[in-house]
Amino acid sequence: MTATTIEPPTPDIPRSGVVGGLVDAWVIMGRNLRFYARQPQIAVFVIIQPVMFVLLFRYVFGGSIPTPGVDYVQYLMPGIIVQSIAFSVVGTGVGIAQDLKAGMMDRFRSLPMARSAVLGGRVLADTAVSLVTLVVMLAVAYLVGFRITTSAVQAVAALLLLLAFTMSFAWVAAWIGLTLREPEAVQSAGFVWLFPVAFASSIFVLPATMPSWLQAFATHNPLSRLANAARSLTIGGYPCGPTLEQTTLCTGVAEDALWSLAWAGALVSIFLPLSARGWQRLD
Template sequence: MSAVAMALQDGWVVAKRNLTKIKRIPDLLIFSTIQPIMFVLLFAYVFGYAIPTQGVNYREYLMPGIFVQTVAFGAGITAIGLAEDLQKGMVDRFRSLPMSRAAVLIGRTTSDLLNNVFVVTVMSLTGLIVGWRIHTDIGRALLGYVLLLTFAYAMSWISAYIGLSVKSVEVAQSAGFIWMFPLTFLSNAFVPTGNMPTFLRTVAEWNPISSMVLSLRDLWGNAGQERGTGLPAEHPYLLACGWIALILVIFVPLAISRYREAASR
């Protein structure tokens, strides 16, 4: 069996172990779905009446942003899970088994991806209830979901690196989320970027969150007239795919290297 095939097979075993843990502690899944539902309801019914959007209902404008924010924040589970495994000595136990060194990271990111599939499904149903609709064909709709989950997988590798770089679960919980707040809110996820100061508007338009959100709005027919300017507005798919590739190219090797260092402590 090749090294890649062994890594994938062992990674699936670790992924099933992580999914079994969620089954035994359903609170993890419950709280990971309550937060996005709360965001949908708060922004749709509280802020929605105060934020004007041209050419589209705010609830439809909002939902792609909530989707991207949710999977980005959901990646923090990867950091917490790996930090917990390190703290409890599970990584040392994995090292003693005849398994691929990459299996722990592959299994962790895969299980969190499957968790995101469930969360995105729940969010889609919530969005339909508050008035969100997809106005394009089935192919573009599915492509939007594939792009969203690919982005979620890439973000999990950033969190994997963070989780392996800290010394406790508590620090992982803070470090895994705190950088997400400016990244998410300094974007087009909740408000159009047109009224932002010039510098902030430029940062927001080139933000990977903004590229993902605008791509989903285009794929699902929720874009409206306020798109931003320049390359980010004209080619959001290209930029979104570029960000995903860049994140994976940088953080997959970094996470694997950090795992080797953490496992040899």
């Protein structure tokens, strides 16, 4: 009688290589998008908030905000879109904190997947949500009078630039989520740093209307550079100058776009490694 040899089960081995990591990230992205689809109240909040900003600044404050040489709605809408997608990535950190609190991260870490897939999939999913927000905002912008006056190529370039910047901001939010780990704390911390960057910028008003000590920050902060690049690519330029009396129409799309890409690259190079380190600390 021959004894039967039972082979021990082979442990699952995570996929290796770039392709395996991308496949795993794609799967996690799908999981996160399905979660959004099953939680429509989240989508409503993501869309309603920017629409409220549009209506308030277009019809309540717009009449008192000077933008020499450009209709205020033309100046406002690229900035509002930048602000909306920047605020939307707060959900990246909140989602990570919620998964940590619910024990999902432990489950993910026990699965045979690339270690980079969980964070990468989350960032990709929230970038896709930001794309939906951007499309909705463009529709609202059209309804309130905004018109793209440049070519289709420039408009697509603006879209790609906005999405690239969104992904870089998502890595900042991911690091905050891994560091604080409490959804309420992550949401508060996300808006604490975004509000001054968004409102002390050229998103809503010209830096020339601000105190001189604030103008340098408002002119060069990353959201200002992105908003100005979006304006150049969609309406052909934007008012700029040290004072309202000296305001001219600037068309420095290359400079603003390069600065925006530089900011995006810097944020990714800093916060992606920090997020990876935060993920490793969960061991």
